[in-house]
Amino acid sequence: MSNEIVVNVCMGTGGIAAGGSQVMEAFISELEAAGVENATVKEKCRLHKVGCRGFCARDVLVDITINGNVSTYQYIQADMVPKLVKEHVVGGKPVSDWLVGEDYHTFHDNQTKIVLADLGKIDPESIDEYLAVDGYKAAQKVLDTMSPADVIQTIKDSGLRGRGGGGFPTGVKWSFCAANDSDQYYIICNADEGDPGAFMDRSIIEGNPHAVIEGMIIGAYAIGASVGYIYIRAEYPLAVDRLNMALKQAKEKGYLGENLFGSGFNLQIKVKLGAGAFVCGEETALIASIEGERGMPRAKPPFPANKGLWGKPTIINNVETFANIPQILNKGADWFASIGSEKSKGTKVIALTGKIRNTGLIEIPMGMPLKDIIFNVGGGIEGDKLFKAVQTGGPSGGCIPQQHIDLPVDYEGLASVGSMMGSGGMVVLDETDCMVNISKFFLEFTQAESCGKCVPCRLGTKRLLEILTRIVDGEGREGDIELLQELAEDVRDSSLCGLGMSAPNPVLSTIKYFRHEYEAHIKQKKCPSKVCNKLLTFFIREDMCIGCGMCARACSVKAISGQVKQPHKIDNSVCIKCGACFDACKFSAVLKE
Amino acid sequence: MEKQMMETLEGIYQKCEANGDNLITVLQEVQHEFGYIQEEVVNWFSERTNIPASKYYGVITFYSQFHQNPRGKNIVTVCCGTVCHVKGAPRIIAKVREDLKLKEDQDTTRDMLFTMERVNCVGACSIAPVVLVNDKVLGKVSPASMVKSLKEYKE
Numbered sequence: 008m009s010n011e012i013v014v015n016v017c018m019g020t021g022g023i024a025a026g027g028s029q030v031m032e033a034f035i036s037e038l039e040a041a042g043v044e045n046a047t048v049k050e051k052c053r054l055h056k057v058g059c060r061g062f063c064a065r066d067v068l069v070d071i072t073i074n075g076n077v078s079t080y081q082y083i084q085a086d087m088v089p090k091l092v093k094e095h096v097v098g099g100k101p102v103s104d105w106l107v108g109e110d111y112h113t114f115h116d117n118q119t120k121i122v123l124a125d126l127g128k129i130d131p132e133s134i135d136e137y138l139a140v141d142g143y144k145a146a147q148k149v150l151d152t153m154s155p156a157d158v159i160q161t162i163k164d165s166g167l168r169g170r171g172g173g174g175f176p177t178g179v180k181w182s183f184c185a186a187n188d189s190d191q192y193y194i195i196c197n198a199d200e201g202d203p204g205a206f207m208d209r210s211i212i213e214g215n216p217h218a219v220i221e222g223m224i225i226g227a228y229a230i231g232a233s234v235g236y237i238y239i240r241a242e243y244p245l246a247v248d249r250l251n252m253a254l255k256q257a258k259e260k261g262y263l264g265e266n267l268f269g270s271g272f273n274l275q276i277k278v279k280l281g282a283g284a285f286v287c288g289e290e291t292a293l294i295a296s297i298e299g300e301r302g303m304p305r306a307k308p309p310f311p312a313n314k315g316l317w318g319k320p321t322i323i324n325n326v327e328t329f330a331n332i333p334q335i336l337n338k339g340a341d342w343f344a345s346i347g348s349e350k351s352k353g354t355k356v357i358a359l360t361g362k363i364r365n366t367g368l369i370e371i372p373m374g375m376p377l378k379d380i381i382f383n384v385g386g387g388i389e390g391d392k393l394f395k396a397v398q399t400g401g402p403s404g405g406c407i408p409q410q411h412i413d414l415p416v417d418y419e420g421l422a423s424v425g426s427m428m429g430s431g432g433m434v435v436l437d438e439t440d441c442m443v444n445i446s447k448f449f450l451e452f453t454q455a456e457s458c459g460k461c462v463p464c465r466l467g468t469k470r471l472l473e474i475l476t477r478i479v480d481g482e483g484r485e486g487d488i489e490l491l492q493e494l495a496e497d498v499r500d501s502s503l504c505g506l507g508m509s510a511p512n513p514v515l516s517t518i519k520y521f522r523h524e525y526e527a528h529i530k531q532k533k534c535p536s537k538v539c540n541k542l543l544t545f546f547i548r549e550d551m552c553i554g555c556g557m558c559a560r561a562c563s564v565k566a567i568s569g570q571v572k573q574p575h576k577i578d579n580s581v582c583i584k585c586g587a588c589f590d591a592c593k594f595s596a597v598l599k600e
Numbered sequence: 601m602e603k604q605m606m607e608t609l610e611g612i613y614q615k616c617e618a619n620g621d622n623l624i625t626v627l628q629e630v631q632h633e634f635g636y637i638q639e640e641v642v643n644w645f646s647e648r649t650n651i652p653a654s655k656y657y658g659v660i661t662f663y664s665q666f667h668q669n670p671r672g673k674n675i676v677t678v679c680c681g682t683v684c685h686v687k688g689a690p691r692i693i694a695k696v697r698e699d700l701k702l703k704e705d706q707d708t709t710r711d712m713l714f715t716m717e718r719v720n721c722v723g724a725c726s727i728a729p730v731v732l733v734n735d736k737v738l739g740k741v742s743p744a745s746m747v748k749s750l751k752e753y754k755e
């Protein structure tokens with residue numbers, strides 16, 4: 008190994024979108040052409056595609072390792088590859104200008120990686136690479152030496168809780184399921200990651216699909232399931248491809264199918280593609296969808312652990328939950344329980360996005376203060392803007408303001424301020440974001456995704472959205488805030504499933520912490536963050552306008568007039584406040600107030 | 601219905617029947633084949649499987665992935681995730697609609713060249729705002745850059 012040259016190219020969805028495939032192709036052709044120490048590079052150099060390594064904002068990331076020395080490059084494009092090959096791979100000297108800086112290391116050094124440990128290091132399309140990092144060892148150990156009860160006890164002892172949102176203890180759930188007397192049990196992996204702003208599950212499957220499969224094998228053995236399903240969004244084509252590839256490889260090695268690891272235990276896993284319904288992330292709706300029905304939830308109990316798919320005891324766990332399982336069995340429950348906070352053990356993978364410098368996929372020990380996530384790992388707010396809030400848990404979560412920035416991020420911590428862990432999306436908002444608009448954005452989402460089965464959710468979200476819409480349109484009325492609060496509490500308390508119960512969270516939390524913004528919209532008819540167009544007045548600064556006429560051409564109602572090369576004017580009696588002129592002006596001469 | 605089409609449908613039916621697939625998978629196969637789900641196809645399957653057409657329509661209308669109308673040659677999908685929203689997705693939608701001359705209740709251009717759609721999140725938040733043109737992912741787009749990008753598909 009020591010004399011080997013290894014080139015790793017990030018080929019997650021983020022990497023590919025940033026040009027990863029072209030970089031990969033460039034490496035292939037350049038390496039073909041070059042030669043090192045009288046040998047073709049192809050013989051000496053291993054070129055790898057790897058999954059997401061977290062720091063998506065710097066894609067395409069490339070690692071070049073020579074004799075064990077790793078150099079990481081950022082923002083690599085295909086046209087930069089010839090120089091990398093010539094100077095570094097062949098010449099042995101790193102191209103210092105393109106290397107990552109100090110912040111790349113602070114980004115990684117502040118994290119604790121369990122689930123993401125091998126992401127970005129191994130080729131997700133090769134089972135041998137997973138085996139080289141002790142892959143399938145846990146499954147083999149479990150099947151060879153442990154009883155199902157031992158496995159459940161280990162998971163219970165580890166304190167692992169469901170990573171999909173609810174945070175229910177995984178071991179306890181498994182024991183409920185195993186306690187049923189049934190001729191058939193099912194295990195389901197929920198990869199229907201529908202929260203906007205979340206890409207943890209997608210990245211895990213794209214970067215290390217075998218870890219999820221191994222977790223499922225262990226879970227299936229613990230509850231006695233011989234059939235498993237992975238329910239995944241069709242919007243994730245790369246993840247689906249890699250999953251199918253991994254399942255095929257595992258089957259060929261005898262880790263799936265019949266007589267796994269020679270133990271006599273059978274398990275087959277099928278992939279089910281979602282058809283685009285957010286509510287199918289809810290357990291009972293997901294089951295209905297696998298059965299081929301409309302994905303509508305039903306009342307619980309009975310819980311799926313007792314009566315699930317086709318009426319049989321069923322365990323549904325999230326992708327990240329399964330990815331933790333092999334590690335717990337390899338390293339022990341005590342090791343896992345030593346990480347994290349008192350009630351939330353282990354780590355959490357978070358998609359850190361929004362107005363933040365280091366956008367990407369991170370993994371932190373449970374209980375890390377919010378402040379450390381945003382300012383150490385995340386590198387602080389993008390540009391010179393001020394932090395306003397962080398939105399956690401997607402449409403089911405809430406907005407956490409500056410005053411709670413010291414909050415420990417775990418299940419209890421987030422719930423205590425009216426938000427929730429959810430699946431782990433974290434969107435950072437700055438001073439230019441309007442909280443009323445954000446609240447309306449989430450309500451638009453939940454209202455559209457409400458399945459319509461229960462009245463509080465179907466009608467309640469619609470009415471909430473109507474009130475929010477009139478507020479941002481400048482038609483808010485006295486008493487609207489109280490009305491929103493009352494209605495939101497009713498929807499929360501009386502809806503059938505998690506979607507309706509949590510849909511009001513964005514409204515309630517923004518009213519709680521940003522009531523003054525609602526009041527400004529309703530009473531002064533102003534949007535303090537200058538986002539809600541209908542509450543703004545557009546005008547042109549004469550000293551900045553060069554009279555190019557771009558704004559006048561963009562205006563669909565001909566509200567802008569002026570001679571060429573002369574400052575233009577907006578007629579506010581005609582203006583419909585669409586903001587097209589603001590976008591069209593290249594000289595920042597159009598202002599809004 | 602043409603003979604060739606009936607043969608295609610029979611093929612889908614046989615394949616799904618053999619795999620024990622459910623109704624959603626059947627419809628996914630149909631849409632993959634024809635691009636959208638026509639009324640006559642639903643009626644054909646309804647008769648073949650002895651499942652009422654209403655059951656098919658219940659599923660078709662529930663899931664956003666299924667389409668009942670033909671779609672354009674190029675699909676422009678604007679991501680409407682949280683990050684894309686705060687980074688300007690609404691302005692991009694407005695510009696794309698204006699550029700493609702789409703009327704209020706219309707998502708497909710009259711010449712059938714483009715269909716504009718929204719998606720909840722493609723999970724590429726680090727390069728927001730994101731637009732997909734067919735399978736190509738465009739990151740960090742602006743209203744102006746979108747007009748430019750769409751130009752090459754118009755020829």
